[in-house]
Amino acid sequence: MKGYNFAYLDEQTKRMIRRALLKAVAIPGHQVPFGSREMPLPYGWGTGGIQVTASVLGAGDVLKVIDQGADDTTNAVSIRRFFARTAGVHTTTRTADATVIQTRHRIPEQTLRDDQIIVYQVPQPEPLYRLESSRIETRRMHALADYGLMHVKLYEDIARFGQISISYDYPVMVNRRHLMSPSPIPAFDNPKLHRMPTLQLFGAGREKRIYAIPPWTEVRSLDFDDHPFRPIRAPHPCGLCGATDSYLDEVVIDDRGGRLFVCSDTDHCAERRAAGHVGTEGLKEAAE
Amino acid sequence: MTDETLLSARKLSLSYGMLPALVDVDVDLWPGEMLAVVGESGSGKTTLLNVLSGRLAPDAGAVWYRDPDGHLHDVHAMPAPALRTLHRSDWGFVHQDPRQNLRMNVTAGGNVGERLMAQGARHYGSIREQAIDWLTQVEIDAGRIDDMPRTFSGGMLQRLQIARTLVTHPRLVFMDEPTGSLDVSVQARLLDLIRSLVTRLNIAVVLVTHDIGVARLLAHRIIVMQRGRVVETGLTDQVLDDPQHPYTQLLVSSVLHA
Numbered sequence: 001m002k003g004y005n006f007a008y009l010d011e012q013t014k015r016m017i018r019r020a021l022l023k024a025v026a027i028p029g030h031q032v033p034f035g036s037r038e039m040p041l042p043y044g045w046g047t048g049g050i051q052v053t054a055s056v057l058g059a060g061d062v063l064k065v066i067d068q069g070a071d072d073t074t075n076a077v078s079i080r081r082f083f084a085r086t087a088g089v090h091t092t093t094r095t096a097d098a099t100v101i102q103t104r105h106r107i108p109e110q111t112l113r114d115d116q117i118i119v120y121q122v123p124q125p126e127p128l129y130r131l132e133s134s135r136i137e138t139r140r141m142h143a144l145a146d147y148g149l150m151h152v153k154l155y156e157d158i159a160r161f162g163q164i165s166i167s168y169d170y171p172v173m174v175n176r177r178h179l180m181s182p183s184p185i186p187a188f189d190n191p192k193l194h195r196m197p198t199l200q201l202f203g204a205g206r207e208k209r210i211y212a213i214p215p216w217t218e219v220r221s222l223d224f225d226d227h228p229f230r231p232i233r234a235p236h237p238c239g240l241c242g243a244t245d246s247y248l249d250e251v252v253i254d255d256r257g258g259r260l261f262v263c264s265d266t267d268h269c270a271e272r273r274a275a276g277h278v279g280t281e282g283l284k285e286a287a288e
Numbered sequence: 289m290t291d292e293t294l295l296s297a298r299k300l301s302l303s304y305g306m307l308p309a310l311v312d313v314d315v316d317l318w319p320g321e322m323l324a325v326v327g328e329s330g331s332g333k334t335t336l337l338n339v340l341s342g343r344l345a346p347d348a349g350a351v352w353y354r355d356p357d358g359h360l361h362d363v364h365a366m367p368a369p370a371l372r373t374l375h376r377s378d379w380g381f382v383h384q385d386p387r388q389n390l391r392m393n394v395t396a397g398g399n400v401g402e403r404l405m406a407q408g409a410r411h412y413g414s415i416r417e418q419a420i421d422w423l424t425q426v427e428i429d430a431g432r433i434d435d436m437p438r439t440f441s442g443g444m445l446q447r448l449q450i451a452r453t454l455v456t457h458p459r460l461v462f463m464d465e466p467t468g469s470l471d472v473s474v475q476a477r478l479l480d481l482i483r484s485l486v487t488r489l490n491i492a493v494v495l496v497t498h499d500i501g502v503a504r505l506l507a508h509r510i511i512v513m514q515r516g517r518v519v520e521t522g523l524t525d526q527v528l529d530d531p532q533h534p535y536t537q538l539l540v541s542s543v544l545h546a
Contacts, residue, residue: 144369148376148406152391152398155405158412159395159434224412 007054007087013037017055017210021201024212029174030142031125036208041078046104047205049121050079053102056117056201057083062090064098069106069247069264076104093267105168107189109246109268114197114215120183122204125211127171127181147179150222158227167232173220174213182219188231188247193219236261239281241272292354294319294460294492300339300349308516309335310346315511319459320490324507324524326497326539332516333496334464340494341381341462342371356459376406380453384465386445389452390437396423396448397433403456422451426481443474447481454485461486463495467502479505500543504528512536 005011013035020034039047057063063083067076071093079102080091092098095108102119112118128138131149141147150171157165170187174180182193183202193200193213200213213219223229234248239260246268248261260281263269273282297315301308309332317323325333338344340351342363351363355378363371375381383389390399400419401409409415420430426447428440437445446466453461466482467475483506486493497503503510503524510527512520512535520533531537 144372146372146376146406148402151405151410152394152402155401155412155415156394156398159397159416223410224415225410226413 004086006059007057007083008040009037009051009054013051014055017051020210021052021055021212024201024210025199025214027178028213028217029178029180029211031209031211033208034210036205039205040082043206044123045075046079046102046121048203048207048210049102049104049119049205050082050203051205052119052201052203052210053083053100054087056119057087057089057100059087059089061099062092062097064092064095064101065103066101066106066108066265066267067104069108069249070266072266094271095267105184105186106247106264107185107192109263109265112196112198117199117201120185120200120202122181122183122202122209123206124169125181125202125204125207125209127179142178145177147173150179151224154222154224158224164223164227164229170229171222173222175217176220179222180211180213186232186247187221187229188233190219190221190229191231195219234261237279238263238269239279241269241277241282242279243269243272243277292358293317294321295340295351295353295494297340297351298349300336300346300351302335302339302344302346310339311516313349313516313518315340315494317460317492317494319492321509322486322493322495322507324495324497324503324510325513326500326503326510327513328498328539331513333498333513335516336513337462337464337494337496341375341379342366353460376403377456378459380456380458380461382449382453382461382463382466384468386437386442386449389449390445392437395434395436396428396440399437399448399452400455403452407456418455422455423448425485426451427477443470443478446470446478450482450485454489454491457489458491460492460494463493465497466495467497467499475502482506500528500540512539
């Protein structure tokens with residue numbers, strides 16, 4: 001696009017972000033400060049992710065953007081169009097075709113490969129922020145690997161509710177050293193973080209932090225020996241494609257209590273339906 | 289008692305601007321011993337406690353701590369992670385105001401279990417078991433394990449703080465006026481509790497108090513401080529029954545006998 005540098009950001013900024021990324025990859029799970037720029041979208045809409053994506057994007061890359069698993073929501077569509085216009089890269093909705101995937105709140109159902117990069121949009125990079133309000137203190141806790149407080153939170157959950165009641169943004173221990181927020185992905189997606197072949201980059205624009213998980217890194221969800229981590233999933237098959245192993249969204253379909261459970265990953269659902277899988281709702285449609 | 293001290297301080301000096309808070313203070317503490325530091329307000333008692341526990345660096349002098357393997361460590365030259373580890377395992381700190389130490393938005397069980405979890409305990413059942421055990425030891429009803437500390441009385445809060453501190457079986461506990469804010473009957477019970485726990489677990493204690501009665505009841509040895517200096521030191525009964533220094537004499541004679 002005329003008047004803009006490739007991928008919107010100027011080269012000095014990209015250089016600065018890449019340096020932060022290199023440091024982040026060298027210390028898995030450690031939050032690296034960076035000079036976050038004003039972006040042409042509001043904080044909370046993915047300013048961190050979009051800056052990281054702009055810095056790693058090359059002319060030959062194919063970009064996929066998802067928002068809570070969906071390729072067709074406002075956030076996903078506008079970020080995809082933004083890079084199509086400012087960088088002229090190809091975009092796709094197919095997970096397998098993408099080389100860079102920017103995501104908000106989900107990891108695609110399809111297993112990612114080692115030639116792909118996944119970029120997470122992060123609203124709050126500090127996993128301890130609800131427990132310890134002082135950033136000086138949380139930084140000290142990270143430096144000394146003093147994470148007893150996080151387990152106190154889990155203990156409290158079990159004492160009060162009989163189980164660990166964190167359903168998203170479930171804290172993880174990266175490389176047995178750093179406590180990390182996986183961004184608000186559902187706890188269902190946490191096991192996918194562990195030893196993923198893909199480079200995982202996390203950008204928090206408002207909080208001005210970047211962190212990363214290099215490929216094949218050990219990522220463990222925090223738990224107790226006698227209360228092991230359980231990924232939570234709605235106990236239904238997908239209404240459209242019949243999948244029983246994907247993360248589901250609950251959709252209210254009428255005002256008489258009607259509910260439909262569908263895959264949150266729209267690309268996964270569409271591909272399954274194209275391959276001939278049909279769910280209960282799809283059968284009803286066919287009957288009509 | 290062995291010849292080897294647990295904690296030794298030599299020539300500690302610290303001043304706040306022109307105000308000398310510590311002047312050439314020497315302290316020795318043996319394993320399992322209770323040492324009381326007495327003196328009036330502003331005599332440097334709390335400063336001494338903070339310097340001994342590594343929370344405040346002295347202008348001059350050194351504090352040495354002997355770890356369980358017999359190695360000596362200069363507390364103020366230790367790397368921060370090592371000192372932090374020491375503070376959450378081998379050492380404990382009991383504040384005058386339990387709210388400073390407790391997490392008021394975390395249940396009693398979570399408060400007691402925190403040090404265990406910080407040390408790497410990862411079995412919910414056993415953490416809970418130990419929490420119940422400790423609540424019972426400090427005479428808090430085990431049924432209150434899931435209650436918030438804000439529903440506890442002052443005396444219970446102080447006992448909860450003691451449970452939270454002792455759960456990791458520290459070898460050395462620093463106490464800053466542990467009975468200061470409690471009424472007399474609760475004080476007596478708490479002192480009794482501290483004495484029995486400390487004796488049974490063989491914990492060394494540095495106890496700061498302005499209350500001679502507390503010192504006489506609990507401490508083996510006593511240090512009397514005035515304006516940052518140690519004016520008298522010795523066995524508790526000896527010092528209190530036969531005070532040599534004029535200030536100590538004044539201090540002892542000013543206690544009301546009920």
